[in-house]
Amino acid sequence: MKVFKNFNDYTSQKPLALSLGMFDGVHLGHKSIIDELLKVGTENHLETAVLTFWPHPRFVFNPNEDLKLLNTLEEKKFLMEKYSIDTLFLKEFDEEFRNLTGEEFVRKILIDKLNIKYLIIGYDHSFGKNKSGNFELLQRLSKELDFEVEQMEAINIHENNISSTKVRNALLEGNIKQANEMLGYAYSVSGTVVHGKIGYPTANIETDSIKLLPKKGAYIVEVFVKNQQYKGMLSIGTNPTVNGEKLTVEVYILDFEGDIYGEEITVKFRDFLHDEIKFEGLEKLIEKLDEDKRLTEEFKF
Numbered sequence: 001m002k003v004f005k006n007f008n009d010y011t012s013q014k015p016l017a018l019s020l021g022m023f024d025g026v027h028l029g030h031k032s033i034i035d036e037l038l039k040v041g042t043e044n045h046l047e048t049a050v051l052t053f054w055p056h057p058r059f060v061f062n063p064n065e066d067l068k069l070l071n072t073l074e075e076k077k078f079l080m081e082k083y084s085i086d087t088l089f090l091k092e093f094d095e096e097f098r099n100l101t102g103e104e105f106v107r108k109i110l111i112d113k114l115n116i117k118y119l120i121i122g123y124d125h126s127f128g129k130n131k132s133g134n135f136e137l138l139q140r141l142s143k144e145l146d147f148e149v150e151q152m153e154a155i156n157i158h159e160n161n162i163s164s165t166k167v168r169n170a171l172l173e174g175n176i177k178q179a180n181e182m183l184g185y186a187y188s189v190s191g192t193v194v195h196g197k198i199g200y201p202t203a204n205i206e207t208d209s210i211k212l213l214p215k216k217g218a219y220i221v222e223v224f225v226k227n228q229q230y231k232g233m234l235s236i237g238t239n240p241t242v243n244g245e246k247l248t249v250e251v252y253i254l255d256f257e258g259d260i261y262g263e264e265i266t267v268k269f270r271d272f273l274h275d276e277i278k279f280e281g282l283e284k285l286i287e288k289l290d291e292d293k294r295l296t297e298e299f300k301f
Helices: 028-044 057-061 073-082 102-111 135-145 164-172 176-183 282-298
Strands: 002-004 016-020 047-053 087-091 116-121 148-151 188-194 203-207 217-225 228-237 248-253 264-275
Touching (some): 016 028, 028 047, 028 116, 073 087, 102 135, 116 135, 135 148, 164 176, 176 264, 203 264, 217 248, 228 264, 264 282
Parallel strands (some): 002 087, 016 116, 047 087, 116 148
Antiparallel strands (some): 217 228, 217 264
C-alpha cells in the first residue's frame, strides 16, 4: 500500500476508485465501503484509494476537546493495508484545506490532483466548508466531470446503524462484545511496558495519549508479546486500593515468565469482568484477582 501525506507527491498512474472520510475504527460500516471499492476497482480496472485526515478535523475545530480515537495512525494504516487498499491519502486538515467549498474540493482535489473515476461515500457523509459537499452535489458534478458516484447504505447490527461514535460509546460502557461486533475485530491497545507498583505481577502499559481506553474496570484480554499469544486479565483504573491517582493500564499475563520492561505489547479486549473496585486491603484485592484469573483461564477465545 502506498501512503501519501501531500497530494503534490502523488502522480496518477491509473484512475482511482476512491472513498473519503475519517474511517476511525475502520468498523464494519467502513469495511462495506472498502469491499465495494475493491469490487468497483476490479471491474473497472481502477486503483483503490482512501482519502482520510490526520489529525482528526475535530482537533482543529475544537482544540480543547478531549477527543480520543479508536485507531492510532499506525493501526489505521495496518487495517487499510490488511483490507487491500492500494493507496492511502493522509491529508492534514490545515487552514487552506478547511476553507475549500465542497465543489472546490471535488474540482481541485478529486479531479485535478487525484484523477478519480469512481467515488463512494457513506450514507451520512458531508464535506467541504460549512458541509457544502453532499451526495446531491456529487451527482450534479459527476455528469460534468465524468466520474461515477455511489452512496452506501448504513450497515446495521441489531437494527442499529454502525458508527464510530456508537463503537466509542460501547467501549466507554464496558460493552466489549458489542463494540467488537461493530468493529468486526477485537478492539486493541498497544503500548510500552513500564514499571508498576502493585503486588500482583502485572505489566503496566504506557499507551498512546490519543487512543480511547474502555471504561475503568477489569477485562479478559489476549496479549501479544514478541509475536506470541497469551491469555491475560487487564485492569484500567487508578488502583484505588493503594490510593493511586494516575490512570493506568495493567495486564497480568497467564503462563508467562520473563522480563519485558521496555517491550511493545498489544492487548485485544475480549470480555468485561467488572467495574473498578476499591478493596479494604491488598488481601481482598488479591482474592478478587484470583477469581478474575480463574474466569480468564476458563474463557474460550
